[in-house]
Amino acid sequence: MTVASPLRIEPQYWQGRRLVADMLSTGKEVRILFSQRYAKTRDYESLRKQPELHDQIRVSDANFDNMIIIDRQVAAVWGGADEERSYGFVISDPDLLRVLHQFATVLWESAPGLPAHLALRRSEVDPITLAVLGALDLGLTDELAARRLAVSVRTYRRHVADIMARLGVATRFQIGARAMELGLLKAPAENSPRTVTSMAN
Structure with missing residues (x-):
């Protein structure tokens, strides 16, 4: 999951947290990548109380869209918070999913972990x-x-x-x-x- 600039900046994203919690509870690996800009809006004290999530977050200074990839089977990409019109796509094409996954993996592996960022x-x-x-x-x-x-x-x-x-x-x-x-x-x-x-x- 990459989070760059949500359509609305909120203190907590309960639906997103519920999704991550559900995935972790079933044994799935979760990786979350924040942009530098988005990272500045987060409540890190609450994240520290969730070490299983805290350790899966990294912060990148690269440019990317909001994106979530689930099991490499489907992806959602959305954005437009700073533009006149927001946009969103659901992607299931295997070739495009492979490219998106490779892109997200490169970003993740090159980004510092949240503790190092902080x-x-x-x-x-x-x-x-x-x-x-x-x-x-x-x-x-x-x-x-x-x-x-x-x-x-x-x-x-x-x-x-x-x-x-x-x-x-x-x-x-x-x-x-x-x-x-x-x-x-x-x-x-x-x-x-x-x-x-x-x-x-």
């Missing part, structure tokens, strides 16, 4: 975190980065490890990719030297 979107995005991200993006050595931030190398590395944990990643390169997905870093210009050296340390 970790740097909340007030936790402090100046030191942004400074460390900037140092990593420039490809600075730990020693040089620590001097720039006026901290010890050990403290700098602890900040890096903390950011890794908060973003749910295992390498410094993944920090950069995730930070760009969250809008905390700008993508390097094409053919820029930073493209080669960024996050290399």
Whole structure:
């Protein structure tokens, strides 16, 4: 299920929640992808009380329509919230369903999980975190980065490890990719030297 821009923004979508709950109760796998814009409208406290759902949500900065695919047998695509006329389609053609499923899968696999999205979107995005991200993006050595931030190398590395944990990643390169997905870093210009050296340390 991808949710980009519903026709009406509401605090809770009870019918959608009931559908997801019914699917989970029958053992079906549920994946939910939010757009960055839609994610900002959600009540995350209520989601935290539903860990089985919370862990199945990711947030993407890609452009996509609202869509639900059930058992790869049928799909519904709808939108038009920002246009004069809304639209909606029910799709059952196997070839088109396969394309939609592949598209949704690529979006899902490239998007950070909800916990990672929240970790740097909340007030936790402090100046030191942004400074460390900037140092990593420039490809600075730990020693040089620590001097720039006026901290010890050990403290700098602890900040890096903390950011890794908060973003749910295992390498410094993944920090950069995730930070760009969250809008905390700008993508390097094409053919820029930073493209080669960024996050290399």
